[in-house]
Amino acid sequence: MQLGVSGEADDDGEDEVDGEREAEWAAFGFMYVLALLSFNDARPRGYSEKEYIEGDEFTVADFFAGLRFVRGELHLHLDYIRGRCVKTAIRMQRDGVVTLETWSRGDSAVHWIERLKGKKSLQLVS
Numbered sequence: 001m002q003l004g005v006s007g008e009a010d011d012d013g014e015d016e017v018d019g020e021r022e023a024e025w026a027a028f029g030f031m032y033v034l035a036l037l038s039f040n041d042a043r044p045r046g047y048s049e050k051e052y053i054e055g056d057e058f059t060v061a062d063f064f065a066g067l068r069f070v071r072g073e074l075h076l077h078l079d080y081i082r083g084r085c086v087k088t089a090i091r092m093q094r095d096g097v098v099t100l101e102t103w104s105r106g107d108s109a110v111h112w113i114e115r116l117k118g119k120k121s122l123q124l125v126s
Contacts, residue, residue, distance in 0.1 A: 019096020052083030
């Protein structure tokens with residue numbers, strides 16, 4: 001799944017997409033939010049149940065442990081974190097294009113994007 005960081009209108013009124021400018025200041029925050037959503041939805045798989053702690057939180061240290069700068073792009077790769085099967089990779093290119101990849105997670109990433117757009121998910125009401 002690819003996402004784009006779109007720019008704002010110029011002073012002269014022309015619409016200009018300047019993803020590079022937005023990526024410069026938004027990269028870490030945007031990638032952190034996607035990683036946080038992934039971590040919060042992750043559950044244990046197989047033997048990882050031994051390390052799983054209900055209510056555990058994703059930390060900045062977890063984020064930076066998986067972050068790399070490769071050929072001019074930011075790459076975040078998360079596999080298992082304290083018993084959670086996160087299985088998420090995020091890549092932000094210099095022009096602001098973000099690629100979000102998950103494996104062994106079904107369609108969970110689609111729900112994160114909906115949440116980022118402000119759409120509410122269905123919840124069981126008792």
